[in-house]
Amino acid sequence: MIEVRDLRVRYGGRVVADVPELDVREGECVAIVGESGSGKSTTLMSLLGLTPDAEISGHVRVCGVDVLTASPRRLREIRGARVALVMQSPQAALSPATRLGVLMRRALKLHGVGNSAGTPPEEIMGEAVEAVLLDREILRRYPHEISGGQAQRFAIALAIALGAEVILADEPTSALDVTVQAEVVGVLRRLREERGLALLLVSHDLALVSTIADRVLVMKDGAVVESGPAARVLAEPSHPYTRELLEALP
Numbered sequence: 001m002i003e004v005r006d007l008r009v010r011y012g013g014r015v016v017a018d019v020p021e022l023d024v025r026e027g028e029c030v031a032i033v034g035e036s037g038s039g040k041s042t043t044l045m046s047l048l049g050l051t052p053d054a055e056i057s058g059h060v061r062v063c064g065v066d067v068l069t070a071s072p073r074r075l076r077e078i079r080g081a082r083v084a085l086v087m088q089s090p091q092a093a094l095s096p097a098t099r100l101g102v103l104m105r106r107a108l109k110l111h112g113v114g115n116s117a118g119t120p121p122e123e124i125m126g127e128a129v130e131a132v133l134l135d136r137e138i139l140r141r142y143p144h145e146i147s148g149g150q151a152q153r154f155a156i157a158l159a160i161a162l163g164a165e166v167i168l169a170d171e172p173t174s175a176l177d178v179t180v181q182a183e184v185v186g187v188l189r190r191l192r193e194e195r196g197l198a199l200l201l202v203s204h205d206l207a208l209v210s211t212i213a214d215r216v217l218v219m220k221d222g223a224v225v226e227s228g229p230a231a232r233v234l235a236e237p238s239h240p241y242t243r244e245l246l247e248a249l250p
């Protein structure tokens with residue numbers, strides 16, 4: 001679903017992300033970890049062609065689309081619908097005076113989902129909301145009437161309703177308290193097992209990563225200093241920086 005080779009992202013001549021290899025297959029979860037400024041978000045955004053001011057080289061293929069050479073039209077085909085972006089605080093991105101159901105319905109319409117004969121949009125929306133363990137009733141609420149954890153699950157439900165095959169999640173749980181974090185992680189884990197969603201997660205939280213990721217890339221100052229199966233990297237880190245990150249855990 002995601003195939004990256006020799007990706008290099010520069011801002012003003014400075015390399016901020018240098019990723020020789022990154023693959024995420026169907027049903028797999030890969031995490032990028034590292035401290036603030038290490039290039040994690042830049043790597044994630046470049047997968048959707050969302051680093052307009054950057055100089056980019058390499059090879060990036062997402063859902064069969066060659067992102068670095070694709071036309072804007074081709075990129076729009078994958079953004080939002082096939083590849084969903086889940087950010088830290090989705091509530092800020094939700095229009096405050098619009099009920100969640102109306103918002104989701106608009107997104108479906110924009111991407112042409114549920115318009116033709118087949119499952120009616122209301123049913124697609126209801127199923128998506130239930131898939132993230134929310135009650136259908138939430139669709140009648142306004143964004144300020146839901147909690148941070150519910151907002152995050154709603155953002156994931158939106159991705160499901162649109163038929164996303166890949167979820168790119170940038171610190172999806174860092175604005176949430178610990179019990180709510182566990183709920184969101186549980187939802188993501190189920191979706192990848194049951195629906196074969198590919199998940200690329202950016203996080204500075206190694207405890208979270210250890211509960212969900214199959215593989216881990218550790219980034220420092222724009223470079224990948226270590227990568228491999230999550231169990232191995234977290235149990236027997238080979239790079240001093242990974243050891244430092246692990247020692248910093250509470």
Ligand SMILES: Nc1ncnc2c1ncn2[C@@H]1O[C@H](COP(=O)(O)OP(=O)(O)OP(=O)(O)O)[C@@H](O)[C@H]1O
Pocket residue numbers: 011016034035036037038039040041042043053204
């Ligand atoms: N649009 C931009 N123009 C110039 N420099 C940028 C731009 N976006 C990011 N950078 C720089 O790229 C580097 C990597 O930033 P990035 O946001 O990818 O790090 P990160 O690991 O995701 O950090 P955080 O966890 O704080 O989000 C930083 O030094 C940042 O200042």
